[in-house]
Amino acid sequence: MKISARNMIRxxxxxxxxxxxxxxxxxxxxxxxxxxxxxxxxxxxxLDLKKGKPVYAVVKASNVMIAVD
Amino acid sequence: MKISARNMIRxxxxxxxxxxxxxxxxxxxxxxxxxxxxxxxxxxxxLDLKKGKPVYAVVKASNVMIAVD
Amino acid sequence: MKISARNMIRxxxxxxxxxxxxxxxxxxxxxxxxxxxxxxxxxxxxLDLKKGKPVYAVVKASNVMIAVD
Amino acid sequence: MKISARNMIRxxxxxxxxxxxxxxxxxxxxxxxxxxxxxxxxxxxxLDLKKGKPVYAVVKASNVMIAVD
Amino acid sequence: MKISARNMIRxxxxxxxxxxxxxxxxxxxxxxxxxxxxxxxxxxxxLDLKKGKPVYAVVKASNVMIAVD
Amino acid sequence: MKISARNMIRxxxxxxxxxxxxxxxxxxxxxxxxxxxxxxxxxxxxLDLKKGKPVYAVVKASNVMIAVD
Numbered sequence: 001m002k003i004s005a006r007n008m009i010r011x012x013x014x015x016x017x018x019x020x021x022x023x024x025x026x027x028x029x030x031x032x033x034x035x036x037x038x039x040x041x042x043x044x045x046x047l048d049l050k051k052g053k054p055v056y057a058v059v060k061a062s063n064v065m066i067a068v069d
Numbered sequence: 070m071k072i073s074a075r076n077m078i079r080x081x082x083x084x085x086x087x088x089x090x091x092x093x094x095x096x097x098x099x100x101x102x103x104x105x106x107x108x109x110x111x112x113x114x115x116l117d118l119k120k121g122k123p124v125y126a127v128v129k130a131s132n133v134m135i136a137v138d
Numbered sequence: 139m140k141i142s143a144r145n146m147i148r149x150x151x152x153x154x155x156x157x158x159x160x161x162x163x164x165x166x167x168x169x170x171x172x173x174x175x176x177x178x179x180x181x182x183x184x185l186d187l188k189k190g191k192p193v194y195a196v197v198k199a200s201n202v203m204i205a206v207d
Numbered sequence: 208m209k210i211s212a213r214n215m216i217r218x219x220x221x222x223x224x225x226x227x228x229x230x231x232x233x234x235x236x237x238x239x240x241x242x243x244x245x246x247x248x249x250x251x252x253x254l255d256l257k258k259g260k261p262v263y264a265v266v267k268a269s270n271v272m273i274a275v276d
Numbered sequence: 277m278k279i280s281a282r283n284m285i286r287x288x289x290x291x292x293x294x295x296x297x298x299x300x301x302x303x304x305x306x307x308x309x310x311x312x313x314x315x316x317x318x319x320x321x322x323l324d325l326k327k328g329k330p331v332y333a334v335v336k337a338s339n340v341m342i343a344v345d
Numbered sequence: 346m347k348i349s350a351r352n353m354i355r356x357x358x359x360x361x362x363x364x365x366x367x368x369x370x371x372x373x374x375x376x377x378x379x380x381x382x383x384x385x386x387x388x389x390x391x392l393d394l395k396k397g398k399p400v401y402a403v404v405k406a407s408n409v410m411i412a413v414d
Contacts, residue, residue, distance in 0.1 A: 001276055
């Protein structure tokens, strides 16, 4: 399957915090940067997300803002 | 200013493609990964985005999906 | 590849309108309902979207609102 | 009231799962397809969402991605 | 029609800039604050948006970030 | 820091409701209008959000829809 989302960043699951309907997933990138994702608890279960699992953080280009110092 | 968006990734502007109301901005991360952002043409102008400028790609956690192979 | 987005709806591309940085894609569902998507022109090209191609409309659950009459 | 969101899909509430601040709502479309929505618990209450209620799933076009097999 | 989006702010259209597939709409709030919206050109046409028209800016709560100085 | 998000509206925190992974924050604007935001509980903590604190509600233009009566 190929998806239109332009951004797919490889990383590894560092932590999964289960909420009541959503879960927070921390993904660690190779350089050490962390990315936080909020997905439904059901999706986290379906994808069997757990510490150490290789994943992609996927972001649609229209959801990326830009900041400057 | 501090913002609630959990994800701020450092990079450098690689390219700006101006559209009629939106612009597409390519950001290169230190490791070579590219991130694509769509923002208004007006914002790209206000932030004076151009090739080589150091920026942050900013993404709200609820806009990060996760994919597995 | 499996993705966390909970909503994947099968349909067929009915029309692609190219803009300067974004493209508008109309997807027709089996029952005749139409779904409109805005993705980057680059993605529409990479996925080779054209009239008649079978696709999925993919939506993250947090981006679905609910209305009642 | 008319809204700019291009996608309004008719369905029926199949299930409401209440979380602490958000609720997950499953909507069943006429053909049997299910759509999952995450809205605030407060909104689910205000709209009086419950099993069997006819609703619309509403999605802004810029939040629809496209995938191909 | 009632919608789950928690934020509906009254204002008046100040300006519409048509792009190729999207349009940028500036909305002026009573106190003078301006809100910028990007919607499809088609939606701007369907809603007959033009300078002076009273409208609501509608935002899903999960799309509101918070910043502090 | 300057961010590309076009909409930054000043207000004051009126209430914070903590969930398991997300928090709901009510912001009161000068004229009395309320804006609801859903951010991660972690962000609400990092920004030290509490009743009376002056904040900005920040919204990317592509996340603003428009409704008419």
